[in-house]
Amino acid sequence: MSGRRIPAVLSGLLVVATAMSARAQGEDPPFRPFDVAAFTAHVRTLGADDEAVAAFRAAAEESSFAIAADELLQGLVPAFGSAAAAAFDGDPAAALELAKLLGGTDLYVRAHARYHLGRVLLDGDDPDGAAQVFADFLQQDRNRTPLDAEVAFFYASSLADVPMPGHAAQAFTDYLRLFPTAPERFRAVALQRAAELQTQLDDPLHQLADAMKGVERDLKKSRTGDPTQERQRDIVEKLEKIIEEMERQEQQSGGNPTGNSPTTSPASESAAPDGESRIGSLGKVPGVGDRWGNLKDRDRKEIEAEVTTGLPERDRDLLKRYFGRLGGSTKRR
Numbered sequence: 001m002s003g004r005r006i007p008a009v010l011s012g013l014l015v016v017a018t019a020m021s022a023r024a025q026g027e028d029p030p031f032r033p034f035d036v037a038a039f040t041a042h043v044r045t046l047g048a049d050d051e052a053v054a055a056f057r058a059a060a061e062e063s064s065f066a067i068a069a070d071e072l073l074q075g076l077v078p079a080f081g082s083a084a085a086a087a088f089d090g091d092p093a094a095a096l097e098l099a100k101l102l103g104g105t106d107l108y109v110r111a112h113a114r115y116h117l118g119r120v121l122l123d124g125d126d127p128d129g130a131a132q133v134f135a136d137f138l139q140q141d142r143n144r145t146p147l148d149a150e151v152a153f154f155y156a157s158s159l160a161d162v163p164m165p166g167h168a169a170q171a172f173t174d175y176l177r178l179f180p181t182a183p184e185r186f187r188a189v190a191l192q193r194a195a196e197l198q199t200q201l202d203d204p205l206h207q208l209a210d211a212m213k214g215v216e217r218d219l220k221k222s223r224t225g226d227p228t229q230e231r232q233r234d235i236v237e238k239l240e241k242i243i244e245e246m247e248r249q250e251q252q253s254g255g256n257p258t259g260n261s262p263t264t265s266p267a268s269e270s271a272a273p274d275g276e277s278r279i280g281s282l283g284k285v286p287g288v289g290d291r292w293g294n295l296k297d298r299d300r301k302e303i304e305a306e307v308t309t310g311l312p313e314r315d316r317d318l319l320k321r322y323f324g325r326l327g328g329s330t331k332r333r
Contacts, residue, residue, distance in 0.1 A: 031178055034065050034146040042108055046076040065146040067277045073112055080109050087116045087123075088278050090285040092292040093303055095120045095322055099315045111141035115151055119278060122154065123285045126322045127161035133318070134158060149179040150279065153186050160193060169197035189282060292326040300327075 040053055048056070052072065059068035074081035083097035098120065101113035114137045121130035134155035142148050156171035172194040176187060278285075292300070300323075307319045 029178075030142065031148050031152075032143045034069075035144075036065065039069060039108065039145075043072055043076060046073075046106075048072065048076060052076075063277075064280060066150065066279045069108075069146055070112055070277060070279055073109060077106070077109050080113060083113065084116050084278070087120050088285065090123065090288050090291055092124070092288055092295070092323070092326060095124070095319055096303055096307055096311075099307075099311055099319055102315060103312065107141070107144060111137065111145045111147065114141060115145075115147045116278065118151070118154060118158070119285075120288075121322055122158065122161070123288045124322055124326050125289070126325050127158040129318050129322050131155060131158035131162060147279070149175070149182045149186070152179065153182070153190060156190065157193070160197060163200075165197045165200045169194050169201065172197070183280070185282065289326050292323070 040048075040056075043053070043056070052075075056068050056072045059071065070084070074084050079097070080101055083094055083101065086094035086097060095117060098113045098117040102110055102117070104110055114133055118130045118133040118137070121127075121133060134151050137147075137151045138155060142151075152171070152175045156168050156175055159168035159171055162168075172190045175182075176190050176194070179187075304320075304323060307316055307323065311319065
């Protein structure tokens with residue numbers, strides 16, 4: 001992960017750490033229950049009538065407030081509805097349409113758009129960008145929507161994928177403590193990933209694997225200068241030392257060297273089937289890179305031009321990295 005993006009990500013982690021500290025000291029918890037009355041009053045200003053509000057409450061009882069609120073906002077705000085639908089469909093242009101909504105005045109729409117944008121970036125194998133977006137949510141949008149728990153979970157997942165195993169393990173642990181009533185499938189994955197991350201922290205081979213992932217991401221971004229090459233040399237040197245040590249142990253014991261075996265994480269890939277809503281699902285939308293590669297050149301250039309001219313600098317940089325990653329993924333096929 002590049003140095004200029006670490007502060008934004010770690011600032012989100014600081015929010016979670018502060019939340020834990022406040023709870024331990026008996027202060028008001030920074031993550032509060034969803035304010036249904038405030039949300040209902042707000043959607044009425046967007047045009048929701050009694051029938052729509054009643055349908056929202058019925059949908060919340062049948063599924064969850066998170067899904068019901070998201071679906072209601074999609075229906076009331078067409079731009080958000082089309083962007084969320086595009087994200088669910090794996091349309092690469094969804095990232096741009098969602099980013100446009102971050103500058104709007106409706107704070108509820110901004111929060112929901114930010115959640116979907118973070119998920120889109122994870123779909124496109126951009127955990128760096130996703131962590132940044134989820135950190136922004138934790139700083140600016142928490143306690144407004146029923147999405148706080150999922151954002152905290154996917155923030156930890158993004159850190160794990162960067163990879164930043166130490167921070168990710170802590171973020172998963174904080175998630176489990178802060179959201180004891182979160183869906184069991186989310187909590188089960190959080191427990192599993194926290195344990196796996198701790199194993200990685202204790203195992204030098206896993207540490208090297210994480211370093212190699214970081215180099216791979218730099219190569220995908222065409223960063224092949226001295227810093228990347230130095231990291232590659234450092235990885236090779238450390239790997240050679242580990243191999244020498246393992247061979248020495250094997251010769252002394254007369255058998256295979258002992259140690260932690262590689263772990264797998266099937267639950268972290270997808271522990272729940274996709275449903276009508278993206279919310280509540282752990283799985284990724286596949287094929288985003290393929291769809292980007294299948295677009296006509298002029299369509300890709302139109303999207304890239306709109307990113308350059310129609311967004312604030314911070315969001316522009318975020319999406320330029322995202323589309324650059326999609327382009328790099330397409331070229332490798």
